[in-house]
Amino acid sequence: xxxxxxxxxxxxxxxxxxxxxxxxxxxxxxxxxxxxxxxxxxxxxxxxxxxxxxxxxxxxxxxxxxxxxxxxxxxxxxxxxxxxxxxxxxxxxxxxxxxxxxxxxxxxxxxxxxxxxxxxxxxxxxxxxxxxxxxxxxxxxxxxxxxxxxxxxxxxxxxxxxxxxxxxxxxxxxxxxxxxxxxxxxxxxxxxxxxxxxxxxxxxxxxxxxxxxxxxxxxxxxxxxxxxxxxxxxxxxxxxxxxxxxxxx
Amino acid sequence: xxxxxxxxxxxxxxxxxxxxxxxxxxxxxxxxxxxxxxxxxxxxxxxxxxxxxxxxxxxxxxxxxxxxxxxxxxxxxxxxxxxxxxxxxxxxxxxxxxxxxxxxxxxxxxxxxxxxxxxxxxxxxxxxxxxxxxxxxxxxxxxxxxxxxxxxxxxxxxxxxxxxxxxxxxxxxxxxxxxxxx
Numbered sequence: 242x243x244x245x246x247x248x249x250x251x252x253x254x255x256x257x258x259x260x261x262x263x264x265x266x267x268x269x270x271x272x273x274x275x276x277x278x279x280x281x282x283x284x285x286x287x288x289x290x291x292x293x294x295x296x297x298x299x300x301x302x303x304x305x306x307x308x309x310x311x312x313x314x315x316x317x318x319x320x321x322x323x324x325x326x327x328x329x330x331x332x333x334x335x336x337x338x339x340x341x342x343x344x345x346x347x348x349x350x351x352x353x354x355x356x357x358x359x360x361x362x363x364x365x366x367x368x369x370x371x372x373x374x375x376x377x378x379x380x381x382x383x384x385x386x387x388x389x390x391x392x393x394x395x396x397x398x399x400x401x402x403x404x405x406x407x408x409x410x411x412x413x414x415x416x417x418x419x420x421x422x423x424x425x426x427x428x429x430x431x432x433x434x435x436x437x438x439x440x441x442x443x444x445x446x447x448x449x450x451x452x453x454x455x456x457x458x459x460x461x462x463x464x465x466x467x468x469x470x471x472x473x474x475x476x477x478x479x480x481x482x483x484x485x486x487x488x489x490x
Numbered sequence: 491x492x493x494x495x496x497x498x499x500x501x502x503x504x505x506x507x508x509x510x511x512x513x514x515x516x517x518x519x520x521x522x523x524x525x526x527x528x529x530x531x532x533x534x535x536x537x538x539x540x541x542x543x544x545x546x547x548x549x550x551x552x553x554x555x556x557x558x559x560x561x562x563x564x565x566x567x568x569x570x571x572x573x574x575x576x577x578x579x580x581x582x583x584x585x586x587x588x589x590x591x592x593x594x595x596x597x598x599x600x601x602x603x604x605x606x607x608x609x610x611x612x613x614x615x616x617x618x619x620x621x622x623x624x625x626x627x628x629x630x631x632x633x634x635x636x637x638x639x640x641x642x643x644x645x646x647x648x649x650x651x652x653x654x655x656x657x658x659x660x661x662x663x664x665x666x667x668x669x670x671x672x
Binding site: 378390 | 517520583588589590593595597623627636637638
Protein backbone atom coordinates (compact mmCIF):
# COMPACT_ATOMS: atom_id res chain seq x y z
CA UNK A 242 0.00 0.00 0.00
CA UNK A 243 1.30 3.38 -1.01
CA UNK A 244 0.93 6.34 1.32
CA UNK A 245 0.40 9.50 -0.72
CA UNK A 246 0.80 12.86 0.96
CA UNK A 247 -0.60 16.16 -0.25
CA UNK A 248 0.17 19.50 1.37
CA UNK A 249 -2.48 22.02 0.41
CA UNK A 250 -2.35 25.72 1.16
CA UNK A 251 -5.92 26.84 0.65
CA UNK A 252 -7.40 30.18 1.69
CA UNK A 253 -9.81 29.79 4.60
CA UNK A 254 -8.79 26.21 5.35
CA UNK A 255 -8.05 25.16 8.92
CA UNK A 256 -4.54 23.94 9.68
CA UNK A 257 -4.89 20.21 10.21
CA UNK A 258 -3.89 16.79 8.97
CA UNK A 259 -6.48 14.35 7.76
CA UNK A 260 -6.43 10.90 6.29
CA UNK A 261 -8.69 9.88 3.44
CA UNK A 262 -9.74 6.25 3.79
CA UNK A 263 -11.55 5.05 0.69
CA UNK A 264 -12.81 1.80 -0.81
CA UNK A 265 -11.63 -0.69 1.79
CA UNK A 266 -14.49 -3.00 0.73
CA UNK A 267 -14.07 -4.96 3.94
CA UNK A 268 -10.64 -6.32 3.10
CA UNK A 269 -7.49 -6.42 5.23
CA UNK A 270 -6.60 -3.14 6.85
CA UNK A 271 -3.62 -3.87 9.12
CA UNK A 272 -1.11 -1.82 7.10
CA UNK A 273 -3.51 1.10 6.87
CA UNK A 274 -4.18 0.98 10.61
CA UNK A 275 -0.45 0.90 11.38
CA UNK A 276 0.01 3.94 9.14
CA UNK A 277 -2.88 5.68 10.80
CA UNK A 278 -1.42 5.12 14.26
CA UNK A 279 1.88 6.48 13.02
CA UNK A 280 0.40 9.57 11.35
CA UNK A 281 -2.05 10.36 14.17
CA UNK A 282 -4.18 12.70 12.04
CA UNK A 283 -6.58 15.32 13.39
CA UNK A 284 -9.41 13.57 11.60
CA UNK A 285 -10.17 10.61 9.38
CA UNK A 286 -12.54 11.08 6.49
CA UNK A 287 -13.97 8.42 4.22
CA UNK A 288 -15.58 8.84 0.83
CA UNK A 289 -17.36 5.51 1.24
CA UNK A 290 -17.30 1.85 0.21
CA UNK A 291 -15.65 0.83 3.45
CA UNK A 292 -18.26 -1.95 3.65
CA UNK A 293 -18.82 -4.41 0.86
CA UNK A 294 -21.61 -6.95 1.05
CA UNK A 295 -23.60 -6.78 -2.13
CA UNK A 296 -26.58 -9.07 -1.70
CA UNK A 297 -28.59 -8.58 1.47
CA UNK A 298 -26.65 -5.56 2.53
CA UNK A 299 -26.55 -4.74 6.20
CA UNK A 300 -23.81 -2.97 8.05
CA UNK A 301 -23.47 -5.51 10.79
CA UNK A 302 -20.82 -7.60 12.48
CA UNK A 303 -21.23 -10.70 10.36
CA UNK A 304 -21.21 -9.07 6.93
CA UNK A 305 -18.97 -6.11 7.34
CA UNK A 306 -16.64 -6.73 10.24
CA UNK A 307 -13.35 -5.49 8.68
CA UNK A 308 -14.86 -2.22 7.46
CA UNK A 309 -16.63 -1.61 10.72
CA UNK A 310 -13.59 -2.55 12.80
CA UNK A 311 -11.27 -0.30 10.82
CA UNK A 312 -13.60 2.67 11.26
CA UNK A 313 -14.12 1.87 14.95
CA UNK A 314 -10.38 1.64 15.62
CA UNK A 315 -9.85 4.82 13.60
CA UNK A 316 -12.45 6.57 15.75
CA UNK A 317 -10.24 5.79 18.72
CA UNK A 318 -7.47 7.81 17.09
CA UNK A 319 -9.38 10.75 15.59
CA UNK A 320 -12.94 11.77 14.73
CA UNK A 321 -14.19 9.75 11.77
CA UNK A 322 -16.55 11.09 9.09
CA UNK A 323 -18.08 8.62 6.65
CA UNK A 324 -20.05 9.41 3.53
CA UNK A 325 -22.16 6.90 1.65
CA UNK A 326 -20.63 4.96 -1.23
CA UNK A 327 -22.62 2.66 -3.47
CA UNK A 328 -21.74 -0.27 -1.19
CA UNK A 329 -23.30 1.54 1.78
CA UNK A 330 -26.26 2.87 -0.18
CA UNK A 331 -28.74 0.21 0.90
CA UNK A 332 -27.95 0.66 4.58
CA UNK A 333 -30.90 -0.15 6.81
CA UNK A 334 -31.99 2.58 9.26
CA UNK A 335 -30.92 0.53 12.31
CA UNK A 336 -27.37 0.38 11.00
CA UNK A 337 -27.04 4.11 11.56
CA UNK A 338 -27.19 3.41 15.29
CA UNK A 339 -24.40 0.83 14.98
CA UNK A 340 -22.18 3.46 13.39
CA UNK A 341 -23.15 6.15 15.91
CA UNK A 342 -22.47 3.84 18.87
CA UNK A 343 -18.96 3.32 17.53
CA UNK A 344 -18.30 7.04 17.22
CA UNK A 345 -18.45 7.06 13.42
CA UNK A 346 -20.12 10.20 12.09
CA UNK A 347 -22.24 9.34 9.08
CA UNK A 348 -22.94 12.14 6.59
CA UNK A 349 -25.72 10.86 4.36
CA UNK A 350 -26.56 13.78 2.07
CA UNK A 351 -25.98 16.12 4.99
CA UNK A 352 -23.29 18.32 6.43
CA UNK A 353 -21.92 19.45 9.74
CA UNK A 354 -19.74 22.30 10.95
CA UNK A 355 -16.63 20.99 12.70
CA UNK A 356 -12.85 21.39 12.81
CA UNK A 357 -13.06 24.92 11.40
CA UNK A 358 -14.87 23.91 8.22
CA UNK A 359 -18.15 22.65 6.81
CA UNK A 360 -17.89 18.92 6.17
CA UNK A 361 -20.46 17.41 3.82
CA UNK A 362 -21.20 13.91 2.63
CA UNK A 363 -22.78 13.55 -0.82
CA UNK A 364 -24.29 10.09 -0.95
CA UNK A 365 -23.97 7.73 -3.86
CA UNK A 366 -27.34 7.27 -5.58
CA UNK A 367 -26.25 3.92 -7.02
CA UNK A 368 -27.87 0.78 -5.82
CA UNK A 369 -25.76 -2.30 -6.23
CA UNK A 370 -25.99 -4.41 -9.36
CA UNK A 371 -25.61 -1.50 -11.74
CA UNK A 372 -23.84 -1.87 -15.05
CA UNK A 373 -20.35 -0.44 -14.87
CA UNK A 374 -20.58 1.12 -18.32
CA UNK A 375 -23.68 3.10 -17.36
CA UNK A 376 -23.31 6.78 -16.54
CA UNK A 377 -23.73 7.50 -12.84
CA UNK A 378 -27.18 8.86 -11.98
CA UNK A 379 -27.34 12.34 -10.57
CA UNK A 380 -26.83 12.81 -6.82
CA UNK A 381 -28.97 14.90 -4.47
CA UNK A 382 -28.61 18.32 -6.07
CA UNK A 383 -30.57 19.92 -3.24
CA UNK A 384 -27.88 18.76 -0.83
CA UNK A 385 -25.13 20.16 -3.04
CA UNK A 386 -26.87 23.50 -3.36
CA UNK A 387 -27.51 23.81 0.38
CA UNK A 388 -23.99 22.71 1.29
CA UNK A 389 -22.39 25.19 -1.10
CA UNK A 390 -24.52 27.97 0.41
CA UNK A 391 -22.93 27.51 3.83
CA UNK A 392 -20.26 30.02 4.70
CA UNK A 393 -16.72 28.86 5.38
CA UNK A 394 -14.28 26.33 4.02
CA UNK A 395 -16.08 23.41 2.39
CA UNK A 396 -14.82 19.84 2.56
CA UNK A 397 -17.01 17.51 0.52
CA UNK A 398 -16.80 13.73 0.83
CA UNK A 399 -18.13 12.57 -2.50
CA UNK A 400 -17.81 8.93 -3.50
CA UNK A 401 -18.06 9.52 -7.25
CA UNK A 402 -15.24 11.63 -8.71
CA UNK A 403 -17.08 11.79 -12.03
CA UNK A 404 -19.45 14.34 -10.48
CA UNK A 405 -16.68 16.88 -9.95
CA UNK A 406 -16.29 18.47 -13.41
CA UNK A 407 -19.99 18.57 -14.30
CA UNK A 408 -21.73 19.18 -11.00
CA UNK A 409 -19.36 20.29 -8.24
CA UNK A 410 -16.59 22.34 -9.82
CA UNK A 411 -17.64 25.97 -10.11
CA UNK A 412 -20.04 25.97 -7.17
CA UNK A 413 -17.51 27.22 -4.61
CA UNK A 414 -16.75 23.91 -2.86
CA UNK A 415 -13.06 24.24 -2.13
CA UNK A 416 -12.01 20.65 -1.47
CA UNK A 417 -13.66 17.44 -2.66
CA UNK A 418 -12.40 13.98 -1.72
CA UNK A 419 -13.41 10.93 -3.73
CA UNK A 420 -12.74 7.26 -4.39
CA UNK A 421 -14.84 4.68 -6.29
CA UNK A 422 -12.61 4.58 -9.40
CA UNK A 423 -9.97 2.30 -7.83
CA UNK A 424 -7.29 4.17 -9.76
CA UNK A 425 -8.63 2.86 -13.04
CA UNK A 426 -7.65 -0.70 -11.96
CA UNK A 427 -4.65 -0.65 -14.34
CA UNK A 428 -2.23 2.19 -14.96
CA UNK A 429 -0.45 1.77 -18.29
CA UNK A 430 1.60 4.21 -20.35
CA UNK A 431 0.87 6.99 -17.89
CA UNK A 432 -2.90 6.55 -18.03
CA UNK A 433 -5.53 5.07 -15.78
CA UNK A 434 -7.47 2.53 -17.80
CA UNK A 435 -11.08 2.06 -16.67
CA UNK A 436 -13.40 3.38 -14.02
CA UNK A 437 -17.12 2.75 -13.53
CA UNK A 438 -19.18 5.78 -14.47
CA UNK A 439 -16.31 7.22 -16.52
CA UNK A 440 -15.47 4.39 -18.89
CA UNK A 441 -12.08 3.86 -20.49
CA UNK A 442 -9.17 6.25 -19.82
CA UNK A 443 -10.96 8.05 -16.99
CA UNK A 444 -9.72 11.53 -16.19
CA UNK A 445 -10.67 11.42 -12.53
CA UNK A 446 -9.53 8.03 -11.28
CA UNK A 447 -6.60 9.14 -9.12
CA UNK A 448 -4.51 12.09 -8.05
CA UNK A 449 -5.11 15.78 -7.53
CA UNK A 450 -7.14 17.96 -9.89
CA UNK A 451 -7.57 21.71 -9.64
CA UNK A 452 -9.92 24.15 -11.38
CA UNK A 453 -8.92 27.64 -12.54
CA UNK A 454 -10.67 28.99 -9.45
CA UNK A 455 -8.54 26.77 -7.20
CA UNK A 456 -11.24 24.23 -6.35
CA UNK A 457 -9.50 20.95 -5.68
CA UNK A 458 -10.42 17.30 -6.13
CA UNK A 459 -8.36 14.48 -4.67
CA UNK A 460 -9.18 10.94 -5.79
CA UNK A 461 -7.92 8.00 -3.79
CA UNK A 462 -6.86 4.88 -5.65
CA UNK A 463 -8.60 2.92 -2.93
CA UNK A 464 -7.34 0.71 -0.13
CA UNK A 465 -7.89 -2.70 -1.68
CA UNK A 466 -8.18 -4.75 -4.84
CA UNK A 467 -11.73 -5.91 -5.49
CA UNK A 468 -11.20 -7.58 -8.86
CA UNK A 469 -9.14 -10.72 -8.20
CA UNK A 470 -9.61 -11.91 -11.79
CA UNK A 471 -7.92 -8.78 -13.13
CA UNK A 472 -5.46 -7.63 -10.47
CA UNK A 473 -4.26 -4.05 -10.32
CA UNK A 474 -1.31 -3.23 -12.52
CA UNK A 475 0.88 -0.15 -11.99
CA UNK A 476 -1.79 0.99 -9.59
CA UNK A 477 -0.95 0.28 -5.95
CA UNK A 478 -3.59 0.52 -3.26
CA UNK A 479 -3.42 3.86 -1.56
CA UNK A 480 -3.84 5.61 1.75
CA UNK A 481 -4.04 9.38 1.36
CA UNK A 482 -2.75 11.93 3.85
CA UNK A 483 -3.75 15.57 3.39
CA UNK A 484 -2.01 18.35 5.29
CA UNK A 485 -4.07 21.52 5.09
CA UNK A 486 -2.97 25.04 5.85
CA UNK A 487 -5.08 28.16 5.55
CA UNK A 488 -2.36 30.31 4.09
CA UNK A 489 -1.62 30.71 0.43
CA UNK A 490 1.77 29.44 -0.57
CA UNK B 491 -48.27 3.08 6.49
CA UNK B 492 -48.03 6.05 4.16
CA UNK B 493 -51.01 8.40 4.18
CA UNK B 494 -51.43 10.02 0.79
CA UNK B 495 -53.19 13.31 0.36
CA UNK B 496 -54.51 14.57 -2.97
CA UNK B 497 -53.43 18.14 -3.74
CA UNK B 498 -55.34 20.54 -6.01
CA UNK B 499 -53.98 21.20 -9.49
CA UNK B 500 -54.89 23.81 -12.12
CA UNK B 501 -58.05 22.73 -13.94
CA UNK B 502 -56.10 22.62 -17.22
CA UNK B 503 -54.01 19.79 -15.79
CA UNK B 504 -56.50 17.91 -13.61
CA UNK B 505 -59.08 17.78 -16.42
CA UNK B 506 -56.53 15.83 -18.47
CA UNK B 507 -56.15 13.15 -15.84
CA UNK B 508 -53.19 14.47 -13.88
CA UNK B 509 -53.09 13.97 -10.11
CA UNK B 510 -50.68 15.14 -7.42
CA UNK B 511 -50.29 13.14 -4.20
CA UNK B 512 -48.44 14.27 -1.11
CA UNK B 513 -47.23 12.45 2.01
CA UNK B 514 -45.36 13.69 5.04
CA UNK B 515 -42.84 12.00 7.33
CA UNK B 516 -39.20 11.69 8.34
CA UNK B 517 -36.59 10.56 5.79
CA UNK B 518 -38.92 10.26 2.78
CA UNK B 519 -36.18 8.54 0.77
CA UNK B 520 -36.63 5.45 2.96
CA UNK B 521 -40.35 5.03 2.18
CA UNK B 522 -40.58 6.76 -1.19
CA UNK B 523 -40.81 3.55 -3.19
CA UNK B 524 -43.67 2.13 -1.09
CA UNK B 525 -45.52 5.43 -1.34
CA UNK B 526 -45.07 5.43 -5.12
CA UNK B 527 -46.52 1.93 -5.45
CA UNK B 528 -49.51 2.95 -3.32
CA UNK B 529 -50.10 6.08 -5.40
CA UNK B 530 -49.85 4.11 -8.65
CA UNK B 531 -52.38 1.61 -7.33
CA UNK B 532 -54.79 4.39 -6.40
CA UNK B 533 -54.40 6.02 -9.80
CA UNK B 534 -54.48 3.00 -12.08
CA UNK B 535 -56.46 0.52 -9.98
CA UNK B 536 -53.69 -2.01 -10.57
CA UNK B 537 -51.31 -3.47 -7.98
CA UNK B 538 -47.69 -2.98 -8.94
CA UNK B 539 -44.66 -4.78 -7.55
CA UNK B 540 -41.31 -3.01 -6.99
CA UNK B 541 -39.87 -4.66 -10.10
CA UNK B 542 -42.66 -3.18 -12.23
CA UNK B 543 -40.98 0.20 -11.84
CA UNK B 544 -38.02 0.15 -14.19
CA UNK B 545 -35.01 2.24 -13.15
CA UNK B 546 -32.27 2.87 -15.64
CA UNK B 547 -29.40 5.19 -14.69
CA UNK B 548 -29.78 8.68 -16.13
CA UNK B 549 -33.25 7.93 -17.44
CA UNK B 550 -36.65 8.57 -15.96
CA UNK B 551 -38.05 5.64 -14.02
CA UNK B 552 -41.08 4.22 -15.79
CA UNK B 553 -43.76 1.59 -15.43
CA UNK B 554 -43.02 -1.61 -17.30
CA UNK B 555 -46.63 -1.86 -18.55
CA UNK B 556 -46.76 1.83 -19.50
CA UNK B 557 -49.87 2.25 -17.33
CA UNK B 558 -49.06 5.88 -16.44
CA UNK B 559 -46.29 8.46 -16.40
CA UNK B 560 -45.05 9.75 -13.07
CA UNK B 561 -42.48 11.97 -11.38
CA UNK B 562 -41.44 11.79 -7.73
CA UNK B 563 -39.90 14.52 -5.58
CA UNK B 564 -39.17 15.12 -1.91
CA UNK B 565 -37.72 17.94 0.10
CA UNK B 566 -37.44 18.09 3.87
CA UNK B 567 -40.20 15.85 5.18
CA UNK B 568 -42.55 16.31 2.25
CA UNK B 569 -42.86 13.70 -0.49
CA UNK B 570 -44.92 14.09 -3.67
CA UNK B 571 -45.70 12.24 -6.85
CA UNK B 572 -47.41 13.56 -9.94
CA UNK B 573 -49.11 10.93 -12.10
CA UNK B 574 -50.53 11.57 -15.54
CA UNK B 575 -51.28 9.94 -18.89
CA UNK B 576 -48.49 12.07 -20.42
CA UNK B 577 -44.85 12.86 -19.47
CA UNK B 578 -44.28 15.04 -16.45
CA UNK B 579 -41.42 16.41 -14.35
CA UNK B 580 -42.09 17.47 -10.77
CA UNK B 581 -39.82 19.20 -8.29
CA UNK B 582 -40.30 20.50 -4.76
CA UNK B 583 -37.74 22.67 -2.99
CA UNK B 584 -37.86 23.65 0.65
CA UNK B 585 -36.30 27.08 0.93
CA UNK B 586 -33.18 27.30 3.03
CA UNK B 587 -31.99 30.35 4.93
CA UNK B 588 -29.45 31.23 2.28
CA UNK B 589 -28.31 30.26 -1.16
CA UNK B 590 -24.94 30.13 -2.84
CA UNK B 591 -24.30 32.76 -5.53
CA UNK B 592 -21.62 30.34 -6.77
CA UNK B 593 -24.25 27.66 -7.34
CA UNK B 594 -26.48 30.13 -9.19
CA UNK B 595 -23.56 31.19 -11.37
CA UNK B 596 -22.65 27.55 -11.98
CA UNK B 597 -26.08 26.35 -13.07
CA UNK B 598 -28.30 29.27 -14.06
CA UNK B 599 -28.69 30.83 -17.51
CA UNK B 600 -27.57 34.49 -17.85
CA UNK B 601 -31.21 35.58 -18.22
CA UNK B 602 -32.02 33.87 -14.90
CA UNK B 603 -28.97 35.43 -13.24
CA UNK B 604 -30.13 38.84 -14.45
CA UNK B 605 -33.54 38.27 -12.83
CA UNK B 606 -31.85 37.13 -9.64
CA UNK B 607 -29.68 40.23 -9.58
CA UNK B 608 -32.73 42.43 -10.07
CA UNK B 609 -34.54 40.63 -7.23
CA UNK B 610 -31.53 41.08 -4.97
CA UNK B 611 -32.08 44.84 -4.84
CA UNK B 612 -35.62 44.19 -3.55
CA UNK B 613 -34.46 41.52 -1.10
CA UNK B 614 -36.45 38.89 -3.00
CA UNK B 615 -33.55 36.90 -4.42
CA UNK B 616 -33.77 34.03 -1.90
CA UNK B 617 -37.27 32.80 -2.89
CA UNK B 618 -36.48 33.50 -6.54
CA UNK B 619 -33.33 31.38 -6.38
CA UNK B 620 -35.35 28.40 -5.14
CA UNK B 621 -38.13 29.04 -7.68
CA UNK B 622 -35.63 29.01 -10.54
CA UNK B 623 -33.80 25.99 -9.13
CA UNK B 624 -37.09 24.14 -8.72
CA UNK B 625 -38.25 25.01 -12.25
CA UNK B 626 -34.94 23.90 -13.76
CA UNK B 627 -35.07 20.61 -11.86
CA UNK B 628 -38.64 19.96 -13.03
CA UNK B 629 -37.54 20.47 -16.64
CA UNK B 630 -34.50 18.19 -16.10
CA UNK B 631 -36.83 15.55 -14.71
CA UNK B 632 -39.29 16.00 -17.58
CA UNK B 633 -36.60 15.37 -20.18
CA UNK B 634 -34.91 12.69 -18.08
CA UNK B 635 -31.52 14.21 -18.86
CA UNK B 636 -30.88 15.49 -15.34
CA UNK B 637 -29.20 18.77 -14.44
CA UNK B 638 -25.83 17.70 -15.87
CA UNK B 639 -27.38 16.78 -19.21
CA UNK B 640 -29.34 19.99 -19.61
CA UNK B 641 -28.95 22.08 -22.72
CA UNK B 642 -26.70 25.02 -21.76
CA UNK B 643 -29.07 27.39 -23.53
CA UNK B 644 -32.05 26.28 -21.50
CA UNK B 645 -33.67 29.00 -19.46
CA UNK B 646 -36.82 28.91 -17.38
CA UNK B 647 -37.64 32.38 -18.73
CA UNK B 648 -38.26 30.84 -22.17
CA UNK B 649 -38.83 27.16 -21.48
CA UNK B 650 -39.64 25.06 -24.56
CA UNK B 651 -41.85 22.91 -22.31
CA UNK B 652 -44.49 24.69 -20.19
CA UNK B 653 -43.73 25.14 -16.49
CA UNK B 654 -46.51 25.37 -13.90
CA UNK B 655 -45.68 26.88 -10.53
CA UNK B 656 -48.08 25.19 -8.10
CA UNK B 657 -48.94 27.11 -4.91
CA UNK B 658 -47.89 25.13 -1.83
CA UNK B 659 -46.87 25.99 1.71
CA UNK B 660 -44.91 29.10 2.50
CA UNK B 661 -41.19 28.46 2.27
CA UNK B 662 -41.50 25.92 -0.54
CA UNK B 663 -41.32 26.08 -4.32
CA UNK B 664 -43.22 23.49 -6.34
CA UNK B 665 -43.04 23.30 -10.13
CA UNK B 666 -44.52 20.97 -12.72
CA UNK B 667 -43.10 20.68 -16.20
CA UNK B 668 -45.37 18.94 -18.65
CA UNK B 669 -46.54 18.89 -22.24
CA UNK B 670 -49.67 17.41 -23.78
CA UNK B 671 -51.62 17.79 -26.98
CA UNK B 672 -54.21 20.55 -26.80
